Amino acid sequence: MASSGSLITEEHLLCPICLDVFSKPVSTPCGHNFCMSCITVYWDTTPACLCPVCKEEFPSRPNLKVNTFIAELLLQFKCLRVTNTPTQSSSGQQPVSPGSEVKCDICSNPAVKSCLDCVASFCDGHLESHCIASDLKRHTLVNPLVGLGDKVCRDHHRLMLLFCRNDNLVLCDLCVGLHHASHDVVSVQRGYDDMTHQLGKTEAKVRRMIQERTQKVQSMTESLTKSKTETEGMIKDGTRYVSELVSEIKKTQEELVKVAEEKQKTVEEQAKGLITDMEKEISSLKVTAKKLGDLKDIEDQVCFLKSYPNQSLLPPTMDLSTYSFNRHLAVQHMHKAVRNSISDFRALLDKLKEEIDTFSNSTDASNEAALKYMQQFEVNIVLDHDTAHPMLSLSFDGKQVWYNMGTNLWGTQIQKPNMFTQHLAVVGQRGFSSCRFYFEVYVGQKTEWCLGVSTASLQKSGAIVRSPSCGLWAIWFLLDKFETFTCPGVPVYAGKVERVGVFVDYDGGQVSFFDVVRAAPIYSFNGCLFTEELYPYFNPCDNEYGSNLDPMLIVPVSRQNEQSI
Numbered sequence: 313m314a315s316s317g318s319l320i321t322e323e324h325l326l327c328p329i330c331l332d333v334f335s336k337p338v339s340t341p342c343g344h345n346f347c348m349s350c351i352t353v354y355w356d357t358t359p360a361c362l363c364p365v366c367k368e369e370f371p372s373r374p375n376l377k378v379n380t381f382i383a384e385l386l387l388q389f390k391c392l393r394v395t396n397t398p399t400q401s402s403s404g405q406q407p408v409s410p411g412s413e414v415k416c417d418i419c420s421n422p423a424v425k426s427c428l429d430c431v432a433s434f435c436d437g438h439l440e441s442h443c444i445a446s447d448l449k450r451h452t453l454v455n456p457l458v459g460l461g462d463k464v465c466r467d468h469h470r471l472m473l474l475f476c477r478n479d480n481l482v483l484c485d486l487c488v489g490l491h492h493a494s495h496d497v498v499s500v501q502r503g504y505d506d507m508t509h510q511l512g513k514t515e516a517k518v519r520r521m522i523q524e525r526t527q528k529v530q531s532m533t534e535s536l537t538k539s540k541t542e543t544e545g546m547i548k549d550g551t552r553y554v555s556e557l558v559s560e561i562k563k564t565q566e567e568l569v570k571v572a573e574e575k576q577k578t579v580e581e582q583a584k585g586l587i588t589d590m591e592k593e594i595s596s597l598k599v600t601a602k603k604l605g606d607l608k609d610i611e612d613q614v615c616f617l618k619s620y621p622n623q624s625l626l627p628p629t630m631d632l633s634t635y636s637f638n639r640h641l642a643v644q645h646m647h648k649a650v651r652n653s654i655s656d657f658r659a660l661l662d663k664l665k666e667e668i669d670t671f672s673n674s675t676d677a678s679n680e681a682a683l684k685y686m687q688q689f690e691v692n693i694v695l696d697h698d699t700a701h702p703m704l705s706l707s708f709d710g711k712q713v714w715y716n717m718g719t720n721l722w723g724t725q726i727q728k729p730n731m732f733t734q735h736l737a738v739v740g741q742r743g744f745s746s747c748r749f750y751f752e753v754y755v756g757q758k759t760e761w762c763l764g765v766s767t768a769s770l771q772k773s774g775a776i777v778r779s780p781s782c783g784l785w786a787i788w789f790l791l792d793k794f795e796t797f798t799c800p801g802v803p804v805y806a807g808k809v810e811r812v813g814v815f816v817d818y819d820g821g822q823v824s825f826f827d828v829v830r831a832a833p834i835y836s837f838n839g840c841l842f843t844e845e846l847y848p849y850f851n852p853c854d855n856e857y858g859s860n861l862d863p864m865l866i867v868p869v870s871r872q873n874e875q876s877i
Contacts, residue, residue, distance in 0.1 A: 325386050328365055329354060334386055338376040342368040345382060352376075387470065387485060414456035426460050428452040429469040433460060475503030514841065521821060521839075568650070572643075579639045589630060596627040680831040686815040686824070687869045689750040693740050693848050695866075698728050699772065700738035704852065707863075713738055714863035715852050732772045736851055743768060743845030750815045751848060752828055754865040755789070757810075761864060762788045762797060762851035765816055765823060767844040785823040785837045786849055791857060794834060804835045811867070818842055 325333050329350035336348040344365045346354075355361050355373060362369040414423040416435035423433035427442065429451040434442070442448040454471070457463055465472050470484035478495040481487075488497050498506070604625060610616040694710035705716045715736060732738065755761050764786025776782055778800050786797040787804070794805040812834070813826040821840040826833055852864045 325382075334382060337379045337382040337386065339379045339382070340368075340376070341370060341374055342366055345379065348376060348378065383485075414458055414460075423456040425453045425455065426457045428454065428464050428471060431461055431464050431466075431469070433457070473500055474498070475500050477503070477506075510843070514843065517819070517841070520819075524820070572646070583639075586635065593627070593629045597629070600625065600627055679826075679833060682833075683813065683826055683828065683831050686750045686813060686826070687752075689748040689815070690869045691742075691744070691749045691751060693751045693866050694742070695738050695848075695850065696730075696741040697738075699730050699732060701732040701734075701736045702727075703854075704736055704738055706738065710741070711866045712863040713850050713852055715854050715861060717855050717861055730772060734773075734775050736853060737762070737772075738850050739766060739770075740848035743847045744816065744818065745842070745845045746818055748815070748817045748820075750813065750869075752811060752813045752867050752869055753850070754811050754867045755809065756862050756865075757808075757859060758789075758852070758862055758864070759857040759860045760788075760790050760853040761860075762786050762849075762853065763812060763814065763825070763864070764797065764849045765814070765846040766849040767842075768847060769844060770849075783844075784849060785840065786851075787825050787835055796835065796837075809834065814848070816846060818846065 327334055327337075327347045327350050328344070329346055332347075334345065334347055337345050338348045338351060339345050340351070340363050342363045342365075344363055346364070351364075354364055360369055361373045414426065414433050415421065416423045416438055417432040418438045419435060421435040421437075424436050425439050425442075426433040433456050439453075442451055442453065452469070463472055464470070465484035465487060468484050468486040470486060472482045472484050472487075474483045474485060474488050474497050475481070476483055476488070476492045476495050476497050479492070481492075482500060482503075483492060483497070488495075607616070607619055610619055695706055695713055697706055697710065700706055700713065703716055704713055706713050727733070753763055755763075764784060766785070767783035770776065770783045776784060778798055780798045782798065784797050787794050788797050788800075789809075792806065792808060793803045795802055796804060809827040809829070811828040813828045815824045815826070816822070821842065822836060822838055823840065824833065824836040850864050853860060855861055
């Protein structure tokens with residue numbers, strides 16, 4: 313192993329093309345060294361295959377392989393750089409503070425070196441064996457490292473200086489070459505910077521969400537206080553107003569009865585007097601009628617004239633034209649006025665009852681307002697054919713998906729990298745982040761389906777673990793009830809729906825599902841922390857429960873609900 317007094321410097325390990333430390337160093341037949349990617353790109357862009365340094369031309373492109381000697385030399389140089397930089401470890405951690413010095417793993421005295429092969433730290437006395445024993449001399453020693461076991465690869469006894477973004481793992485260089493060659497690998501420092509930056513963004517987002525919810529709680533508390541005061545005032549005034557009204561109605565009722573009875577009594581007395589007088593006149597007129605009859609029977613003209621009285625033949629009587637007794641008409645008029653007034657009063661009561669009913673059902677009005685608010689964020693959703701399970705069929709425009717019963721398409725389709733292989737699912741072509749979006753789906757009379765949004769990294773090959781961290785926020789309908797995909801067996805809503813609205817507030821951490829026809833909320837995921845783009849997720853399910861071969865259909869908000877599509 314090269315010592316700290318070696319003449320090798322970083323300049324000896326720089327690629328002549330990219331002027332950076334070698335990455336997968338290779339040697340050309342003329343003896344010059346380059347990064348494999350650098351020399352490959354250089355030869356791809358030049359008409360002749362020659363050395364960029366000495367310009368020696370090769371008759372055919374050499375089959376280059378990684379120079380293991382230079383790679384080992386490069387690794388040891390990195391270790392030497394760690395040894396010569398006591399203020400910071402190679403893993404990107406901060407220098408050891410005075411209160412947390414590294415102890416010898418044998419005697420607990422202050423350590424002077426850490427051995428990457430032994431994965432242990434040693435003081436001067438216990439390090440002596442590494443300077444004497446031939447096998448131990450080949451071990452790699454670096455300045456004391458805090459938490460050495462977490463910084464050394466257990467498989468290759470090398471410092472873990474690299475970070476794989478694909479698998480979220482800290483690795484040594486050999487791990488990268490063996491298992492992560494095609495992955496996005498960066499230095500630990502770069503990974504640390506990226507992750508702390510992401511952590512900072514998430515932390516800021518959490519603080520913002522806390523602030524928003526704190527303000528919302530404060531606003532709701534103030535609204536509740538005002539609502540309580542207004543409610544108490546409304547009950548007090550309403551009770552008083554209605555009581556006063558009831559009292560007035562009772563007084564009016566009593567007055568109506570009293571006036572009607574008194575009027576009827578007066579009328580009856582007047583009528584009784586008139587009837588008596590007219591009965592007397594009738595008796596007198598009957599006597600007169602008899603006298604006139606007798607007079608009429610005298611046939612002798614002289615006797616008739618002698619018998620004819622000098623005064624009027626008619627007795628004195630009342631002038632009936634001055635008496636108009638139609639009191640019942642006045643009563644009918646009053647009766648009609650009472651009916652009309654009661655009808656008007658009932659109309660006012662009905663209007664008041666409507667206001668009370670509206671107030672009682674204000675939640676429904678709020679739901680309709682909430683649905684209209686969500687619908688303004690409608691986006692155009694098109695399903696991605698490349699992600700669809702082979703047992704699913706999609707319409708040409710990507711707006712419908714259904715289970716293709718009895719047709720085995722596995723043998724006719726080439727399995728694609730992003731295809732669902734177990735779940736009968738498909739996702740949208742477009743992902744969404746840092747925004748609000750909404751779409752509606754017609755499910756009609758289907759007996760089973762699953763709908764929601766998922767992350768791009770959702771497990772598509774094999775089964776999806778039904779847990780809150782699986783990256784899928786969806787509701788699952790089965791026969792007559794709903795459950796969430798992440799909590800199987802826990803009902804969250806009952807009843808069937810025909811049209812479902814899906815609303816996502818990415819920054820607000822919310823995924824909500826609505827029964828569009830009834831303007832009723834089905835379920836909401838709240839307080840979510842999204843770190844990836846979200847894609848609409850559709851699963852029409854199989855025909856296990858029957859009547860489930862109809863498609864799930866993406867419909868525009870403006871389209872009216874139909875009984876059959």
